[in-house]
Amino acid sequence: MTLFNLVTRNMKRNAKNYLLYFISLIFCIAIYYTFVSLQYNSQVLKQSQLSGSMSYAFSFSSWLIILFVAVFAVYSNSFFTRKRKQEVGLYSLLGVRRKQIGMMLFFENMFLSLGALLIGIAGGTLFSKLALTYLAYLMNLTITVSFEVPLQAVINTVLIFICLSLFTSVQSYLLIYRFKLIDLFKADQAGEKAPKGSLIMALISVILIGSAYYLSVNFMKFPDPIIALYIIGATVLGTYIFFHFFMVNYLKRARNNKKSIYKGLNMITKGQLLYRIKGHATSLATIAVLCTLTLCAIGTMATIYYNVGIKTKEMNPYSFSYEKKSDEFAGKVEQIFEKHSDEHKIVESNELPFLSVAGRFDLPEEHYLQFNGKDGYKLLSESKYNSNREKQGLQPIELNSDEMHMIFPYANESQWGSIKNQSILLTKGTKEAPVTKLRLVGIASERMSNLFFPILVVDDNVFEESKKIGTPYTIENVTINNQDNSLALSNEMKELTELENVAMNDYYSSYQLLKESSGLMIFIGGFIGLVFILATGSILYFKQLTEAHHDKKLYAIISKIGTTKRERKSAISKQVLFIFALPLGVGIIHSLFALNTMSMLFDMSITIPVLVTIVIFILIYTGYYFLTVRFYTKIVNEKQ
Amino acid sequence: MQAVLKVDQVSKLYGNKGNQFTALEEVSFQVNRGEFVGIMGPSGAGKSTLLNIISTIDMPTSGNIFIDGTNVIAMKEDQLALFRRSKLGFIFQDYNLIDSLTIRENIALPLSLNRVKTKEIDKRVEEIAKRLGITEILEKYPHQVSGGQKQRCAASRAIVTNPSLIFGDEPTGALDSKSSQHLLESLQDLNQQEHATILLVTHDVFAGSYCDRILFITDGMIYKELIKGNRSRKEFAQEILELLGRVGDDINDAI
Numbered sequence: 001m002t003l004f005n006l007v008t009r010n011m012k013r014n015a016k017n018y019l020l021y022f023i024s025l026i027f028c029i030a031i032y033y034t035f036v037s038l039q040y041n042s043q044v045l046k047q048s049q050l051s052g053s054m055s056y057a058f059s060f061s062s063w064l065i066i067l068f069v070a071v072f073a074v075y076s077n078s079f080f081t082r083k084r085k086q087e088v089g090l091y092s093l094l095g096v097r098r099k100q101i102g103m104m105l106f107f108e109n110m111f112l113s114l115g116a117l118l119i120g121i122a123g124g125t126l127f128s129k130l131a132l133t134y135l136a137y138l139m140n141l142t143i144t145v146s147f148e149v150p151l152q153a154v155i156n157t158v159l160i161f162i163c164l165s166l167f168t169s170v171q172s173y174l175l176i177y178r179f180k181l182i183d184l185f186k187a188d189q190a191g192e193k194a195p196k197g198s199l200i201m202a203l204i205s206v207i208l209i210g211s212a213y214y215l216s217v218n219f220m221k222f223p224d225p226i227i228a229l230y231i232i233g234a235t236v237l238g239t240y241i242f243f244h245f246f247m248v249n250y251l252k253r254a255r256n257n258k259k260s261i262y263k264g265l266n267m268i269t270k271g272q273l274l275y276r277i278k279g280h281a282t283s284l285a286t287i288a289v290l291c292t293l294t295l296c297a298i299g300t301m302a303t304i305y306y307n308v309g310i311k312t313k314e315m316n317p318y319s320f321s322y323e324k325k326s327d328e329f330a331g332k333v334e335q336i337f338e339k340h341s342d343e344h345k346i347v348e349s350n351e352l353p354f355l356s357v358a359g360r361f362d363l364p365e366e367h368y369l370q371f372n373g374k375d376g377y378k379l380l381s382e383s384k385y386n387s388n389r390e391k392q393g394l395q396p397i398e399l400n401s402d403e404m405h406m407i408f409p410y411a412n413e414s415q416w417g418s419i420k421n422q423s424i425l426l427t428k429g430t431k432e433a434p435v436t437k438l439r440l441v442g443i444a445s446e447r448m449s450n451l452f453f454p455i456l457v458v459d460d461n462v463f464e465e466s467k468k469i470g471t472p473y474t475i476e477n478v479t480i481n482n483q484d485n486s487l488a489l490s491n492e493m494k495e496l497t498e499l500e501n502v503a504m505n506d507y508y509s510s511y512q513l514l515k516e517s518s519g520l521m522i523f524i525g526g527f528i529g530l531v532f533i534l535a536t537g538s539i540l541y542f543k544q545l546t547e548a549h550h551d552k553k554l555y556a557i558i559s560k561i562g563t564t565k566r567e568r569k570s571a572i573s574k575q576v577l578f579i580f581a582l583p584l585g586v587g588i589i590h591s592l593f594a595l596n597t598m599s600m601l602f603d604m605s606i607t608i609p610v611l612v613t614i615v616i617f618i619l620i621y622t623g624y625y626f627l628t629v630r631f632y633t634k635i636v637n638e639k640q
Numbered sequence: 641m642q643a644v645l646k647v648d649q650v651s652k653l654y655g656n657k658g659n660q661f662t663a664l665e666e667v668s669f670q671v672n673r674g675e676f677v678g679i680m681g682p683s684g685a686g687k688s689t690l691l692n693i694i695s696t697i698d699m700p701t702s703g704n705i706f707i708d709g710t711n712v713i714a715m716k717e718d719q720l721a722l723f724r725r726s727k728l729g730f731i732f733q734d735y736n737l738i739d740s741l742t743i744r745e746n747i748a749l750p751l752s753l754n755r756v757k758t759k760e761i762d763k764r765v766e767e768i769a770k771r772l773g774i775t776e777i778l779e780k781y782p783h784q785v786s787g788g789q790k791q792r793c794a795a796s797r798a799i800v801t802n803p804s805l806i807f808g809d810e811p812t813g814a815l816d817s818k819s820s821q822h823l824l825e826s827l828q829d830l831n832q833q834e835h836a837t838i839l840l841v842t843h844d845v846f847a848g849s850y851c852d853r854i855l856f857i858t859d860g861m862i863y864k865e866l867i868k869g870n871r872s873r874k875e876f877a878q879e880i881l882e883l884l885g886r887v888g889d890d891i892n893d894a895i
Contacts, residue, residue: 262752262761267745268738275740557736560697561750561797562725564718 003100007107017083020627021076022116024538028069029120029161031527034128035062037153041132043143054520061524065531070164072535077109077168079542083549088176098176105172113165121157125149131523138305138519140484140512201245208238216597223601235590236289242586243285248277265571268558272575276547283543284583287536291587292594294532295617299595301525302609305518309484310605312511314447315409318477319344319486321450322497322504324351329500330476336496337478340489344480352448352477354378354455355463357470359426369419372454377424378473379456380407380448381463388448397442399459405442407455419443424456428469435469436462449475450505483507533617537624540583544576544628548635555636565637572632580625588614643706644804644837645671645694650703652689652860663689664700664860671805674835676828678842678851680880682887686860688809691841695728695807696720708804725753729798729806733813735790737782737797743789744769744778747796754801768796772826788819795823799830806830808840812847824850845884849877858887 011018039058084105091101132145212234215227251274254260261267324330337346356376361369385405386396397405404424419440426436438458448455458466480486490508497504555568592610599606652664663686671677681687692698694705696712705712707727715723729750730736737746744765751761769775772792777785782793791811798806808827812820828850830836840851848854850873854866864883868876 258758258762261745262748262758263755264753267741267749267752271738271740271745553736554738554740557738558749559721560695560724560730560732560736561753562721562723562728563753564721566718567721567753 003104003107007104007111010104011108011111017080018112020538020541021080022112024076024534025069025073025113025116026120026123027534028065028072028531029117029157030124030127031531032062032065032069032160033121033124033153033157034131035065035524035527036156037124037128037148037150038132038135040150040152041128041148043132043145043148057520057524061528064528066160066164068528068531068535070167072538073164073168074171075539076542077171079546081105081172083546092176102173102176105176106169109169109172110165113161113168117158117161117165120161121154124157131527135519135523138515138523140515140519142485142487198245199249201241202249205238205241205246208234209242212238213593216593219597220600235292239288239292239586239590240282240285243281243288243582247281247284247582248274251277265558265563265567266574268554269571269574269578272547272551272554273578280543280579283539284579287540288583288586288590290532290536291584291617292590294529295587295591295613296594296598298522298525298529299591299606299610299613300598301518301522302613303595303599303604303606305522306609307604308511308514308518312507312514316450316505316507316510317447318450319480319483319507320476320478320493320504321506322476322493323502324474324476325500325502329502332496332500333476333493336489336492337480339492340486344482344486344489346478347481348479350477352380352475353384354380354473354475355466355470356473357426357466358428359424361424362422363419369422369454376470376473377426377456378453379458379463379466379470381460382457383460385457397457399441399457401459401462402437402439403441403459404438405444405457406440407444407446407448407457409445409447409452426466426469436466438462449477450507451475451503452505484511487512533620537621540580541624541628541631544579544632545635548632552636552638559637568636569629569633572636573629576625576629576632580621580628584618584621588617642673643670644673644675644708645839646704646706647694648704648706650690650693650700650705652686652693652698653701662860664693666703667857667860667862669855669862669865671837671839673837674831676831676838676840676850676852678840678848678854679857680841680843680848680854680884681857681863683843685857687841687843687857689860690857691807691809691839694839695730696724725750726801727804729801729803731791731794731798731806731808731811733810735782735787735794735814737790737794739782742779742781743774743785743793746782746793747778747800750797750801764800765796768800771829772796773822786819787815788822791815791819791823792826795826799836804837806836806838808838808842810842810844811840812842812844817846820844820846845877845880848880849873854880856883856887863887 035058039055039062088101088105091104092098129145129147136143136145212231215222216231219227219231251270255270255274261270322333337344355378357379359373359377361367361373363370382397382399385407389396399405420443422440424438424440426438428435438456480489486506486508490506493504493506494509496502559568591614595606595610598604647667647669649666649668650664651662651666654661654663667686667690679687679690689698693700696705696715700713703713707723710723712720712723737743738749741749747765747768748761751764756764765778766775769778772795774789774792774796777789777793782790785793791814795811798808806827811827812823815823824847827838827840831838840847842848852868854868855862856864856866866876866879866883871879
């Protein structure tokens with residue numbers, strides 16, 4: 001039999017073991033290829049406002065994927081080689097030269113990797129069009145995506161993965177040299193000691209995690225980067241200690257509870273878990289931390305993406321706000337709206353009659369209020385403001401003739417303290433003597449238009465009198481339907497207002513910019529997250545299957561003693577559930593606290609996007625769980 | 641006398657058509673309640689096949705097996721599993737203890753599978769451990785105790801459910817002579833005091849001498865039956881040895 005025959009026969013026989021690794025590898029390659037091809041793809045780049053940062057983002061994230069895939073491939077490969085220790089030993093005993101065995105393992109792995117590479121690129125090519133369409137959708141771009149195979153992307157992917165395959169193949173080749181013949185034959189030795197749990201360490205882990213949770217909930221009270229660092233550090237450290245000590249303590253306690261132990265196969269489940277926990281603790285903790293990281297990252301991106309509309313709407317309550325400079329200008333605007341009336345009907349429009357008046361605050365020159373009034377402060381009459389409030393169902397405000405109320409989009413409570421009761425002197429022209437002095441008595445951050453100047457609400461009489469020293473400044477607010485897709489209309493308005501040198505802010509431009517950046521983010525984050533989930537899921541799967549091979553004897557014993565297949569499967573399900581659910585559960589709880597803090601910091605609603613993220617996460621893990629239970633059961637039920 | 645086990649014309653063939661090998665050929669015998677029966681024979685005679693079939697782990701090609709009057713051949717796999725754990729007890733050559741459980745838990749396992757109450761389990765385990773002299777090591781793990789202690793633990797696990805029939809598959813095979821003696825005396829004690837029915841497969845004359853009756857099989861058939869009667873163990877062992885010698889001669893004659 002030639003070496004080649006041996007290699008192909010081995011691969012056929014081990015196909016079942018290889019399958020998941022093979023599929024995961026194909027998937028990773030396909031995603032990597034997709035990213036690289038997007039980096040070189042001309043179509044989206046041309047359309048987007050952020051083409052430069054986009055190609056950078058794709059190249060950065062493809063490196064991140066490579067890093068992760070490398071760790072995953074090396075880990076899985078060492079799993080396979082370890083599993084075949086005895087087979088390798090047998091060849092060695094039969095007198096096959098070490099070099100030949102090494103070559104056999106080398107070629108097996110090489111064929112496997114090259115196969116995955118070929119299928120991965122083919123799949124990635126087909127998939128990248130779909131991905132591109134999806135990206136365009138996420139970024140709110142209207143383009144028809146055509147099929148494209150960037151040669152650079154293919155070359156890049158092939159080169160990177162051939163390097164990776166060479167590395168793992170050499171790793172396989174070296175297996176035979178790393179073990180002595182006697183080691184290869186010795187099955188993994190039984191008789192690990194049950195670990196000692198330490199109550200103090202268990203308590204420390206609870207205190208670390210608990211304090212991190214407490215601080216994250218109350219983060220707004222002391223928003224300090226050091227506190228944030230502590231939260232992260234304590235959570236990570238606490239998680240590792242938790243898995244090493246708290247878990248052992250818990251399982252020991254559970255084992256001493258005879259009532260639950262002496263029930264069916266519970267004894268086996270808990271016994272095996274405790275027996276293996278030492279080897280598991282570190283990897284379970286790592287997976288929990290990785291889960292937290294992935295959930296936080298994807299959760300944040302999903303939250304930002306989900307909140308784009310809401311945030312833009314907050315900042316830009318109208319589709320357009322512009323200064324109505326003259327009747328002639330208003331006519332031109334009307335023409336533009338008329339032209340697009342098929343796609344966008346005007347739903348509502350209102351006019352805000354401001355007075356632009358010069359003046360200065362009793363504040364240092366560099367204060368933002370001084371700066372914002374350079375082109376004149378915009379005065380609004382109390383009655384106009386109150387009628388606006390009435391529409392929103394708010395209580396009217398009342399002002400004396402020497403008082404004013406300020407409306408400023410970025411105003412908040414903490415600023416209010418420093419400018420309360422400040423006075424403004426209104427003047428005719430910048431250097432004239434003061435005419436009116438007004439004291440600031442209230443502040444609000446509501447939006448009366450899309451424009452960002454501070455508005456001073458004054459008593460109606462003061463407003464009338466100020467007409468003598470100021471000039472009228474009228475803002476028109478227009479709301480149209482289908483404003484998320486008003487690219488053409490928005491462009492024409494921008495052109496006109498720039499030409500006429502008129503202040504204008506539209507909803508669409510802000511919306512589109514945010515949508516593009518957050519869409520890109522969620523796209524990249526989603527795929528990287530997927531790679532993370534697949535890799536961690538596969539690692540858990542491989543770990544459990546390694547155990548299944550060790551547990552064959554155990555299950556043979558309890559089968560002889562008299563247990564039904566159902567009972568054995570239920571014991572396996574419980575044991576595997578513990579391994580899968582624990583890191584995921586810990587990761588979910590960690591990330592919920594982190595995301596909650598994030599939502600408080602940025603004032604965004606997280607419920608729906610985070611829920612969707614977590615549900616997807618749980619679904620994928622559940623898939624891995626059932627797959628693992630199935631193969632575990634199959635392995636232990638095989639005849640020895 | 642009441643039959644606990646009735647083996648009725650059991651045959652076992654291996655391989656497919658044209659290349660068949662008969663491991664057992666129409667073997668019939670019966671074991672009565674309270675008997676201590678040994679099955680002996682040269683290696684390859686079909687001892688292990690017979691034990692596997694009687695203990696419901698393997699299926700015969702033809703024939704029937706009745707345990708406590710029930711035909712186990714007609715049972716489905718799950719029924720068999722439940723049957724095994726309530727009616728049968730096993731002692732294996734390589735102990736087959738579970739490494740991750742303490743000796744106490746190993747013994748308690750069959751009872752907890754049968755959903756016996758916690759207090760009752762503890763009581764049973766303590767009783768049996770005392771009888772077999774392993775009370776001190778109950779909280780230890782299998783890798784912390786000696787081979788003899790392991791096998792007594794396995795024996796405890798086999799009898800803890802008060803099974804109708806206890807099977808021993810070369811239980812002394814991996815033990816030194818002192819531990820062997822200790823185990824066999826324990827089994828004999830169980831047989832005489834508790835009237836436990838024991839079926840022992842062995843090729844060890846010393847172990848065989850503890851039995852009341854020995855079935856000798858060669859080439860898949862029962863060759864001869866030896867009965868101890870009122871003789872001493874030494875005399876019985878002598879007869880077994882003679883028989884073993886004769887079986888060897890027969891084979892030599894054939895050549």
